[in-house]
Amino acid sequence: MESKSYSIIKTIPFLACLSDEELSGLEQIFQKKHFSKNEIILLEEDTHNYMYIVYSGMVKVVQTSVEGKEQILAIRKKGSFFGEMSFLDGKTAPATVIAMEDSDVWIVTKEDFEKHLLKNTKVLKEIVPMLCLRLREAWLMLKVSRFAGAEQRVRAILNLIGSQYGVKDMRGTIISLKLTHEDIAGYASVSRETVTRLISRFLKGEEIEILDNRYILLKPAFFKKIPIM
Numbered sequence: 001m002e003s004k005s006y007s008i009i010k011t012i013p014f015l016a017c018l019s020d021e022e023l024s025g026l027e028q029i030f031q032k033k034h035f036s037k038n039e040i041i042l043l044e045e046d047t048h049n050y051m052y053i054v055y056s057g058m059v060k061v062v063q064t065s066v067e068g069k070e071q072i073l074a075i076r077k078k079g080s081f082f083g084e085m086s087f088l089d090g091k092t093a094p095a096t097v098i099a100m101e102d103s104d105v106w107i108v109t110k111e112d113f114e115k116h117l118l119k120n121t122k123v124l125k126e127i128v129p130m131l132c133l134r135l136r137e138a139w140l141m142l143k144v145s146r147f148a149g150a151e152q153r154v155r156a157i158l159n160l161i162g163s164q165y166g167v168k169d170m171r172g173t174i175i176s177l178k179l180t181h182e183d184i185a186g187y188a189s190v191s192r193e194t195v196t197r198l199i200s201r202f203l204k205g206e207e208i209e210i211l212d213n214r215y216i217l218l219k220p221a222f223f224k225k226i227p228i229m
Helices: 003-009 020-024 084-089 110-116 121-145 150-165 181-188 192-204
Strands: 031-035 040-042 050-056 058-064 070-077 096-099 103-109 166-169 172-175 208-210 216-218
Touching: 003 050, 040 050, 050 058, 050 110, 058 103, 058 181, 070 121, 070 150, 070 181, 084 121, 103 110, 121 150, 150 166, 150 172, 150 181, 150 192, 150 216, 181 192, 192 208
Parallel strands: none
Antiparallel strands: 031 103, 040 096, 050 103, 058 070, 058 096, 166 172, 172 216, 208 216
C-alpha cells in the first residue's frame, strides 16, 4: 500500500497495532471502490458480509422507517470504519450505509477479516476497547433520542458531533464536517425546517458561526446551553 494508505490505516485502532510488514501483507484483502454522492454503499442485508474503511469522502449510517423517514445513526469520515460488529456476531446491522459526498471506500469481506485479522492476537486485544467505544456511542444516541424538545436534541447532536469530529481553537470548537440542515435533522430526528429555524436562532445569538468552508463553529456561548446528557 502507498504511504497515504498506511497513514489512514494507522488511525484505525485494531489495525494500528500491526507492523508495516503485517499491513503490507493485507493489501490483497482491501477492495477499493468509488461511490458517488447519495449512492448506497451497503444495504442492511449485506452488513454482516462486509466491513468498510472510508479512504476519502464522508458516509452516513442510516435507518429508514416504514414511512420512508431517514434516521442518521452515525456519520463516518476519512479513516473511519463500520461493520466490524456484524462480523463478530454474524448478525446484520439494522442500517444502510450511504455516501454523503463522492467517496472512496475500502471494503473487506467477512471471510478475509476472519482469515487475516481475527487470527492475529494483537488485533484481538484491540477489539474489546473498540466494542466499548461503539457501546458508548450507542448510549449517547439513546440519550439524545430521549430529549423531548427539538432544541435540546439539536444542541445535543451538535455537541456530540463536535466531540467526535471537532477541532478546538481560540474561538471554540470547529465541526470539521460539511453538514446540511437535512443531515442535522436526520441525526436529531426533527424536521429540516426546525433545524433551519434553530440554526438561525443560534447564529443570531452568536452561539455558532458558519465558516467559509461550511464548517460549523461552536462558540463558548453554545456550550453554556448544552442539555445534560
